[in-house]
Amino acid sequence: xxxxxxxxxxxxxxxxxxxxxxxxxxxxxxxxxxxxxxxxxxxxxxxxxxxxxxxxxxxxxxxxxxxxxxxxxxxxxxxxxxxxxxxxxxxxxxxxxxxx
Amino acid sequence: xxxxxxxxxxxxxxxxxxxxxxxxxxxxxxxxxxxxxxxxxxxxxxxxxxxxxxxxxxxxxxxxxxxxxxxxxxxxxxxxxxxxxxxxxxxxxxxxxxxxxxxxxxxxxxxxxxxxxxxxxxxxxxxxxxxxxxxxxxxxxxxxxxxxxxxxxxxxxxxxxxxxxxxxxxxxxxxxxxxxxxxxxxxxxxxxxxxxxxxxxxxxxxxxxxxxxxxxxxxxxxxxxxxxxxxxxxxxxxxxxxxxxxxxxxxxxxxxxxxxxxxxxxxxxxxxxxxxxxxxxxxxxxxxxxxxxxxxxxxxxxxxxxxxxxxxxxxxxxxxxxxxxxxxxxxxxxxxxxxxxxxxx
Amino acid sequence: xxxxxxxxxxxxxxxxxxxxxxxxxxxxxxxxxxxxxxxxxxxxxxxxxxxxxxxxxxxxxxxxxxxxxxxxxxxxxxxxxxxxxxxxxxxxxxxxxxxxxxxxxxxxxxxxxxxxxxxxxxxxxxxxxxxxxxxxxxxxxxxxxxxxxxxxxxxxxxxxxxxxxxxxxxxxx
Numbered sequence: 001x002x003x004x005x006x007x008x009x010x011x012x013x014x015x016x017x018x019x020x021x022x023x024x025x026x027x028x029x030x031x032x033x034x035x036x037x038x039x040x041x042x043x044x045x046x047x048x049x050x051x052x053x054x055x056x057x058x059x060x061x062x063x064x065x066x067x068x069x070x071x072x073x074x075x076x077x078x079x080x081x082x083x084x085x086x087x088x089x090x091x092x093x094x095x096x097x098x099x100x
Numbered sequence: 101x102x103x104x105x106x107x108x109x110x111x112x113x114x115x116x117x118x119x120x121x122x123x124x125x126x127x128x129x130x131x132x133x134x135x136x137x138x139x140x141x142x143x144x145x146x147x148x149x150x151x152x153x154x155x156x157x158x159x160x161x162x163x164x165x166x167x168x169x170x171x172x173x174x175x176x177x178x179x180x181x182x183x184x185x186x187x188x189x190x191x192x193x194x195x196x197x198x199x200x201x202x203x204x205x206x207x208x209x210x211x212x213x214x215x216x217x218x219x220x221x222x223x224x225x226x227x228x229x230x231x232x233x234x235x236x237x238x239x240x241x242x243x244x245x246x247x248x249x250x251x252x253x254x255x256x257x258x259x260x261x262x263x264x265x266x267x268x269x270x271x272x273x274x275x276x277x278x279x280x281x282x283x284x285x286x287x288x289x290x291x292x293x294x295x296x297x298x299x300x301x302x303x304x305x306x307x308x309x310x311x312x313x314x315x316x317x318x319x320x321x322x323x324x325x326x327x328x329x330x331x332x333x334x335x336x337x338x339x340x341x342x343x344x345x346x347x348x349x350x351x352x353x354x355x356x357x358x359x360x361x362x363x364x365x366x367x368x369x370x371x372x373x374x375x376x377x378x379x380x381x382x383x384x385x386x387x388x389x390x391x392x393x394x395x396x397x398x399x400x401x402x403x404x405x406x407x408x409x410x411x412x413x414x415x416x417x418x419x420x421x422x423x424x425x426x427x428x429x430x431x432x433x434x435x436x437x438x439x440x441x442x443x444x445x
Numbered sequence: 446x447x448x449x450x451x452x453x454x455x456x457x458x459x460x461x462x463x464x465x466x467x468x469x470x471x472x473x474x475x476x477x478x479x480x481x482x483x484x485x486x487x488x489x490x491x492x493x494x495x496x497x498x499x500x501x502x503x504x505x506x507x508x509x510x511x512x513x514x515x516x517x518x519x520x521x522x523x524x525x526x527x528x529x530x531x532x533x534x535x536x537x538x539x540x541x542x543x544x545x546x547x548x549x550x551x552x553x554x555x556x557x558x559x560x561x562x563x564x565x566x567x568x569x570x571x572x573x574x575x576x577x578x579x580x581x582x583x584x585x586x587x588x589x590x591x592x593x594x595x596x597x598x599x600x601x602x603x604x605x606x607x608x609x610x611x612x613x614x615x616x617x618x
Contacts, residue, residue: 002448002449002452002492003555005554005555006452006456006555007489007493008554009550009551009554009555010456010459010460010489012547012550012551012554013460013463013547013551014459014460014463014482016547017460017463017464017466017467018463020467020543021466021467024467025467027472029472029475029476029514029517029518029521030466030472030475032514033466033472033476033479033514034466036479036506036510036511037463037466037479037482040482040483040486040506043486044486044489044490047489047490047493047498048493050493050495051493051494051495056574056578057578057582057583059495059497059498059575060575060578060579060583062495062498062501062502063498063501063575063579064586066501066502066505066506067590067593067594068590068593069506069510070505070509070510070594070597071593071594071596071597072597073510073513073514074513074597074598074600074601075597075600075601075604077513077514077517077601078600078601078602078604078605079604080517080521081517081520081521081604081605082604082605084521090472090521178473178477218496218571219496219497219500222500222501223500225500225504226500226503226504226507226508227503229503229504229507229508229509229512230484230503230507230508232508232512233477233480233512233515236512236515236516236519237473237515239519240473240515240518240519248519252516252519252520255512255515255516255519256516258512259509259512259513259516262508262509266504277573279572
């Protein structure tokens with residue numbers, strides 16, 4: 001038996017790690033991965049609440065989050081490739097001009 | 101069944117399954133060399149033992165005693181981890197594959213598989229989808245252009261063909277109404293009109309069967325889709341920089357994946373272990389395993405036959421075939437199957 | 446008891462992976478630690494009984510999305526991250542502040558939320574039930590996400606295609 005709050009704490013820690021990574025990392029790919037980490041943290045709390053309230057719709061939400069994450073990864077990585085092609089860098093600090 | 105018996109039975113089954121799988125891997129290498137040899141008008145291995153039957157042992161000993169080179173320019177942690185990942189995922193996926201009926205020995209009743217879970221097929225798909233990491237990381241960490249190209253090709257190819265592979269299985273799932281491999285096989289028991297077996301391939305899944313087979317060849321990086329290790333252009337692809345036991349691990353992973361794919365094909369489309377049963381009770385207990393083994397052997401033979409016969413695709417042809425032909429076919433098959441099931445119910 | 450032990454083991458792997466993602470400077474190491482996080486999250490889902498979600502987590506997240514990340518890292522041959530000097534205020538106040546904040550939240554959640562315990566496999570999520578919900582009650586959101594995915598595919602193709610190849614296709618008509 002594990003209290004629901006343990007799952008919520010774990011989910012919160014993952015989300016916090018994601019936020020921290022988003023703020024401190026300089027590599028654009030790692031920043032994207034931090035976003036995925038945040039989404040994963042949220043998913044865990046969805047599933048934990050679904051188990052707590054005995055409502056399957058919490059698990060359905062996870063699927064929608066996954067679809068959004070997949071779409072985001074596809075578009076985001078395409079943007080990264082396009083940026084790399086013109087700037088030849090992955091450092092977000094050096095991508096600071098609106099035009100070439 | 102109490103906990104102690106359960107643990108003992110599970111350990112015994114795991115050991116047996118691993119032993120059988122590794123032996124099958126070793127002898128499918130022998131079979132491949134022999135059959136391809138005969139297709140090309142050669143003899144294949146003949147020197148070690150009768151018909152070269154001890155050749156796998158000799159190969160294994162050679163791999164073990166070779167010097168384990170680590171090139172200076174590689175990224176070491178991943179270079180060492182990659183073959184282990186590959187072989188680990190390849191061997192794990194066998195754990196949910198059933199090879200026969202439930203048997204009773206003494207007063208212990210146990211299914212002939214390591215564990216029967218109700219999402220068995222999803223577990224196999226999940227583990228095989230993780231298998232791509234071994235190949236991709238090997239290609240990247242070797243820090244050589246041939247390896248990198250091989251790894252890139254492999255990961256793109258495996259991700260693309262996984263979609264067709266998964267979609268081709270959905271038709272079978274709709275017919276069986278379960279993710280459990282045992283339930284899927286049980287749904288194929290019996291016959292139509294007394295002589296055609298109720299295998300999924302005869303229940304209108306024949307297109308799905310061929311889609312599955314093609315996609316599975318691409319998933320396991322075999323001819324005609326063996327671009328990741330195309331020796332005429334990429335030396336050896338992602339395992340160019342590997343030697344000794346690490347190379348052998350990739351080899352084992354490839355053949356273990358072939359066997360898993362062959363097992364899945366027989367379970368999902370050809371009725372698993374169903375076949376005529378006759379004779380005394382002991383024979384009746386063994387026959388299902390034999391029928392299952394026969395089907396798996398047939399698929400392995402077709403694998404080798406194809407390797408000895410077909411040329412390799414070009415890379416753009418491979419991608420175009422996967423996305424523009426195989427995927428629409430799989431979706432069409434899914435829609436038609438769903439329609440038929442909906443009308444029938 | 447077993448439930449708690451498993452939760453703690455895989456929770457520890459999750460947190461270790463997440464922290465490793467922050468510490469590692471090479472993107473491929475970060476990506477692999479994220480895969481470890483996702484795999485152990487799948488085990489947590491199994492503990493909660495959500496077997497289908499766990500399988501999809503492994504197949505979609507670890508097997509497809511993260512492969513895409515690794516693929517891009519390989520394709521761009523991304524190297525080590527450049528060190529940039531962060532502001533001193535952030536280090537002095539940010540890290541203790543964040544630790545204090547998260548400890549506070551954790552303390553409030555554990556002691557004052559008044560939630561009951563969740564037993565292992567509390568809410569089984571069999572594929573049949575999930576499909577019923579997804580294709581009956583949530584049909585409209587489901588269809589809308591399919592449009593979203595379609596738009597994302599087209600966007601990815603347009604963004605990643607080389608400008609020259611688009612020009613060439615225009616000329617060819």
